[in-house]
Amino acid sequence: MTNFKTRVGVDIGGTFTDVALDHSGRLFTCKVLTNYAQPEQAILDGIALAASQAGIALREIEQVIHGTTLVTNALIERRGAKLAFITTEGFRDVIEMRSENRFEQYDLNLTLPTPLVPRQDRFTLNGRMGPAGEVLLALDKAEVEQMVQRVLSGGYEAVAIGLMHAYANDAHEVAMAEALRTAAPDLSISTSSVVSPQMRELPRFNTVIANAYVQPQVADYLGRLVSRLREADVDAPVFMLHSGGGLMSVDDAAEQPVRLLESGPAGGAIFAADFARAHGLDKVLSFDMGGTTAKICLIEDGAPKTANTFEVARTYRFKKGSGMTVSTPVVEMVEIGAGGGSIASIDAMGRIQVGPKSAASEPGPACYGRGGQEPTVTDSNLLLGRLDPKNFAGGAIPLHPAASDAAVTARLTGSTGLSVEDAAFGVTEMVDENMANAARVHTVENGRDIEHFTMVGFGGGAPLHACRLCEKLGINALLIPPGAGVGSAIGFLKAPFSYEASRGLFQRLAEFDAETVNAMLSELEAEARAFVDGGAKGQATEIKLTAFMRYSGQGWEIPVSLPHKVFADGDGASIVDAFEQAYRALFGRIIDGLACEVTNWSLIVSTVLEDVSPAERHQNGSTAAILRDREFFDAALRKTVTAREVAREALTPGTEVSGPAIVVERETTTIVTSAFKVVGQGDGSLLLLRKEGTA
Numbered sequence: 001m002t003n004f005k006t007r008v009g010v011d012i013g014g015t016f017t018d019v020a021l022d023h024s025g026r027l028f029t030c031k032v033l034t035n036y037a038q039p040e041q042a043i044l045d046g047i048a049l050a051a052s053q054a055g056i057a058l059r060e061i062e063q064v065i066h067g068t069t070l071v072t073n074a075l076i077e078r079r080g081a082k083l084a085f086i087t088t089e090g091f092r093d094v095i096e097m098r099s100e101n102r103f104e105q106y107d108l109n110l111t112l113p114t115p116l117v118p119r120q121d122r123f124t125l126n127g128r129m130g131p132a133g134e135v136l137l138a139l140d141k142a143e144v145e146q147m148v149q150r151v152l153s154g155g156y157e158a159v160a161i162g163l164m165h166a167y168a169n170d171a172h173e174v175a176m177a178e179a180l181r182t183a184a185p186d187l188s189i190s191t192s193s194v195v196s197p198q199m200r201e202l203p204r205f206n207t208v209i210a211n212a213y214v215q216p217q218v219a220d221y222l223g224r225l226v227s228r229l230r231e232a233d234v235d236a237p238v239f240m241l242h243s244g245g246g247l248m249s250v251d252d253a254a255e256q257p258v259r260l261l262e263s264g265p266a267g268g269a270i271f272a273a274d275f276a277r278a279h280g281l282d283k284v285l286s287f288d289m290g291g292t293t294a295k296i297c298l299i300e301d302g303a304p305k306t307a308n309t310f311e312v313a314r315t316y317r318f319k320k321g322s323g324m325t326v327s328t329p330v331v332e333m334v335e336i337g338a339g340g341g342s343i344a345s346i347d348a349m350g351r352i353q354v355g356p357k358s359a360a361s362e363p364g365p366a367c368y369g370r371g372g373q374e375p376t377v378t379d380s381n382l383l384l385g386r387l388d389p390k391n392f393a394g395g396a397i398p399l400h401p402a403a404s405d406a407a408v409t410a411r412l413t414g415s416t417g418l419s420v421e422d423a424a425f426g427v428t429e430m431v432d433e434n435m436a437n438a439a440r441v442h443t444v445e446n447g448r449d450i451e452h453f454t455m456v457g458f459g460g461g462a463p464l465h466a467c468r469l470c471e472k473l474g475i476n477a478l479l480i481p482p483g484a485g486v487g488s489a490i491g492f493l494k495a496p497f498s499y500e501a502s503r504g505l506f507q508r509l510a511e512f513d514a515e516t517v518n519a520m521l522s523e524l525e526a527e528a529r530a531f532v533d534g535g536a537k538g539q540a541t542e543i544k545l546t547a548f549m550r551y552s553g554q555g556w557e558i559p560v561s562l563p564h565k566v567f568a569d570g571d572g573a574s575i576v577d578a579f580e581q582a583y584r585a586l587f588g589r590i591i592d593g594l595a596c597e598v599t600n601w602s603l604i605v606s607t608v609l610e611d612v613s614p615a616e617r618h619q620n621g622s623t624a625a626i627l628r629d630r631e632f633f634d635a636a637l638r639k640t641v642t643a644r645e646v647a648r649e650a651l652t653p654g655t656e657v658s659g660p661a662i663v664v665e666r667e668t669t670t671i672v673t674s675a676f677k678v679v680g681q682g683d684g685s686l687l688l689l690r691k692e693g694t695a
Contacts, residue, residue, distance in 0.1 A: 006056060007063040009492030010043050011264045014069065015291025015341050015361045016460060018486035019046035021054055021061075022493050028053040029486045031393055031460065031667055033361040039070065040225045044232055058233045065492040067241040067263035070221055071214050075116070075261075075312050075324070080213035081157035081188065085117040086147060086176060087205065088164040089124040095205050103321030113314070113324050116213050121154070123147060125163065125176065131506065133169035144176055148183045158188035160212035162205040167197040167504035188215045195256060196327045198600045199504035203309055203327040210312070210326050211258040218257035222250050239497075239535055241267050244329035245304060246498025246606055249534050258328050261310055264488050265295045266331040269304035271491030272456040275481045277302040278615040278683060285439060285453040286333075287469065288487065289461035291341045291378075292358045296439050297333035298446055299456075305446065307332040308502065308548065308559070308602060329500035329602070334442040338435050340378040340461045341365055344408075344427040346415050352426040354434070366407035367399040375411050377431050377461070379404035380424035385632035385640070386464055386662070386671055394666035421633065429635055432465055436472040447586045454479060458487030463663075463670035467688055468635050471675060478676070482684035485667020497539070498606030499531035508552065508597045509579075512572030521545070521564075521603060528605035539607045546602040549579045551594040558582055564603070616682025619689065621654035624680065630662055634674050641674060651680035658691070 008021045016031045017039075030049045035042040043066070051058055074080050087094070095115045104110055125147065127139030151159055159180060166173045170193030177189050189212070196207035226238055240253040243262035253260055265288060272286035276299050284299040298305045310330040314323035337356030341364065347353045354377065359365050365376040367389070381387050382404050389399035405420055412423040443450040454477045457466030463480050470478050483490045501524040507513060525543065532541060545564040548557035560582045562575060575598075580590045627645045634641045643660035648670075651663065656679040659672035663686060672678045676688045 004062040006061050007065065007493055008047055008050065008061055009065045009267070009489040010046060011067045011267055011488040011492065012039050012042065012069060013264060013290045013292065014358060015339065015364070017042040017046050018489040019050045020483065020486050020489035020493060021047070021050035023054045023056055026054070027483060027490070029483055029489070029667060031486060036362060039068070040228050043225065044228060047234065059235060061234050061236045064229065064234065064236050064238045065241060065247060065495070066225070066238060067267050067488065067492055068260060069264055071218060071257050071260045072262070072312060074214045074217055075210060079217070080116065081216045082155065083117050083121065083209065083213050084151050084154060084156040084159045085122045085209055086159065086161045087122065087124055088128060089126050091164060091201060092122045092124050093119070094201055095209065099202060101321050103319055113322070116209050123150060125172070127163070127172045129163065129165040129169045129172060131165050131168060133165065139172045139175055144179050147176065148179050151180060152184060157216055158190070158212040160190050160209045162192040162201070162208045164201060166191070166193040167199060167204070188212060190215060195258060197503050198327050199506060203325045206324050207258055207326040207328055210324065211256060214257050218260070219254040222254050226250060241492050241495055243310065243331065244306060244498065244500050245270050245331045245495060247495050247535060248499065248531060252531055252534065258326060261312055261326070261328060262330050265333060265335070267488035267491035267495065268295065268458060269297045269299065269331045269333065269491070270495050271458060271481070271487040272297070273299045273302055273304050274491070274494050274612060275456055275479060275685065277612045279479065279617065280614065281454050283453045285450065285455045285475070287455055287457045287462050287466055288459045289465060290339050290459045291461070292339040292360060293335050294338040294435050294461070295333045295335050296435070296442055297331060298443065298448065305332045306330065308600070334438050336434055336438050338377070338431045340376065342377050342431065343374045344376065344380070344412060346412060350416060352412065352423070352430050354427055354430045367401065367404040368397060369400045369403060373407060375404070375407040375427065377427060379407055380427040381464055383408065383420060383424040384428065385630065387669060388664065391664060425633055425635065432468045432472060432635070435465070436469055439469070439473060447588070451475065456481065458484035460485050460668050463668045467671055467673045467676055471636050471673065476690040478688040480670050480686040480688070485665070496607040496609055497532050497536035498604055499528040500602055500604045501527040502600060502602045504600050506597065506599055508595055509572040509576050510595055512569060512575070514567040514569045514571060517567050520601065524601065524603040525605065528603055532605050532607065536607045541605050542608050544604040547575065547598045548600040548602070549596055549598050551591055552597055553594070557599050558586060615685065616653055618654045618679050618681055618687070621656045621679055624652070624655040624657050625650045632660070632662065632671065634660055637674055648686070651678065651686060653680050653682045655680045
C-alpha cells in the first residue's frame, strides 16, 4: 500500500459522502451531499473535487478504497432480492422463533423483526448432519432435484442455504448449491458453511440469509461503480473496507457483502486508533458523530475492540436485542440516532425527543434551505451560535438561521412554552445526554472505567459536541485529529489488508484434541491468506488467533486471545489460564470448579501496520492568534458566553486558547467550553484539556 503515490478513500454516509485523497503524503479532503438515487455519482463528484484541490488528473489515482452503508440500508429498508431459504427439516421457523429474548420486558405490544424470508419461501430438506459432522441421514438426490425445480419455478433471484451443523460438515450444502448452479448458473447462491461456518443456527442462518438478500444489489452497485470510475478515467483497483476494519477486493465483497455491514464506521475506529498510537494512549474512547448517527468504540493498546456478532435492522432502532443478529467479524461499537440531521420533536408527555429519524441529505436540516421543515440538531447548534452560517462546509453550504428559527418555533416552542433558545438548548442537551449514556453503558459492559479514557472525536458533528460529552462523562482530555470532519475516509487509507476466517469446533478443554485444532487452524490460515494475497501479495503479514470460550453450562462465550502456534495436547491448561484472565477482566471474578469449553475459533491474517511517528505532545503554550469574538451558548453554564474564534491552522504546535473558544476549519467546528482549553499538537491535532479547578 505504501508504494502508491496517490490514493483516495471514500465514505458514503447518511448525509455526506466524505473523500480523502493522499497525494505524495499530502492530504486533500472534501464533503459532498450523499446522492441516494445514484450513490456512485457523489463518489465521482467528491473524487473530482479532491483531485482538483490536489492539482492532479483523475488518471493519476492509483488506488480507491470505499466504505458504504448500502448493505445496512438494504436490510433496514427491505430492498433486497426475492429470496428462498433452504434449511433442514424441523428448522424452518428458527429465524422467526429467534432466541425468545424479550428486549423490552414490559411492552405488551412488542414488535419483533419480520424475517427477511417469508415462511412460504422457506423450504426444507430431510438430510441431517450431526454436531461432529457425522451423517445422520443421507441427502436424497431425488429430493435435491425436486428442490431445484421448486426454486426455479418460484422465480427467485437468490437462494440462501443453511443446514444444521454445516460448519462441521458442509457436504450437504455443497451438493445442494452445485445442483442449483448447474440448473441456473446466474442464480445468486450463498451457503452458511462459506459465509458463517460457526456454531449456533440462529445467527448462522441470519447471516447467510442477509448475505444472499443483498448480494445481487451489492454486486450490481459495485460493478456500476467500477464502470463509472473507468469512464471517468480512474483506472485504479478498487478495494472495500469490511466491517472488521480491513481491506478486501471488490470481487470478494460482491461474494460476501454481509462483511460490509459496518464498513464506514470501522474506518473511523481505524482513524482513531492510528492517533491513539501516535499519542501513546492505551485507553481511548472513539466518538464518531456524522449527519445521521453517532458511533462510540473502545480502543485499547492501539487497536479497536472487535466482535464476531452484530445486530442489524432493529425494530426498536437503537435497542439492543431488537434486531437481526448476524455472525460476521465487526469492529464493536455502540450506535445511536444522534447526528446533525436527527429530528427533534415533542412526545405525548410534552418532552423534547431527538431521533432516531433523520433529515439526512434530502431534504436535510431546515437551515440547508432545501425544503426541510423539521428542527434538527444542526438547526439547534446554529441557533445557539455554535455554527457560522456563512462558513459551514467551508462556505459550500450556506445556512439560513431564519429557517431554523421557524422550524423550532413551529415544532417545539408552541406546545412547551419554551423560548427558541431554550428549545434549541434542550435539543442539544438531549442528544449529548443520550450519547453520554450510551458511552457509559458501553464501557461498563466491557468492564472498563470511563474516567480513565481519552476521547478522540471526529466526524462532522463530534467536534461540536465532544467537549460537552467529556464534561458529562468526567473525561479530562479530548483529542481532535486533523481531518476530523472526514475521519472515516482517512481511516480507509490507514487500514491493512485483512481477512478473518472462522470455524465452529466444539471442545472441552479437559479433552483438548490438539491434532484436530491444528488441522482446522491450518485450513483457516489458508483461507485467510488466499483473500489477503489477492490485494497485498508479498507484504509482511501477522496472524491473530481468538477462541470463543465459556464455562460449561453457560449460554454465551467471551473472546480469548491466544498465541498462534502449533498446539500440543498439554496446552489445554494454558488455554484455560488465558480464558480465566479474560473472564476476570470482564466480570471481576472467575467461577471455581466449572469446566471450560471452546465453541468457535477465529483467525485473522492482516498486513502489518506501518509504524506511527510519535506525536510531539504539548500541555501548555503561548496564546494563538484570535480571529474575532463570537457568542455561543455554553451548556454547562447554561448561558451565552463570549468566545474567541481561532482558525485551526493558527493553533500551531505549542500554542493554546483558553475556553470558551471556537476553532473553525473547512469540514467542522470545534467547540471549547469554558471548563477546557485547547492546545495545538505536533501532528496537527487539537488537545482539549480540562482546566485545573473545574469539575
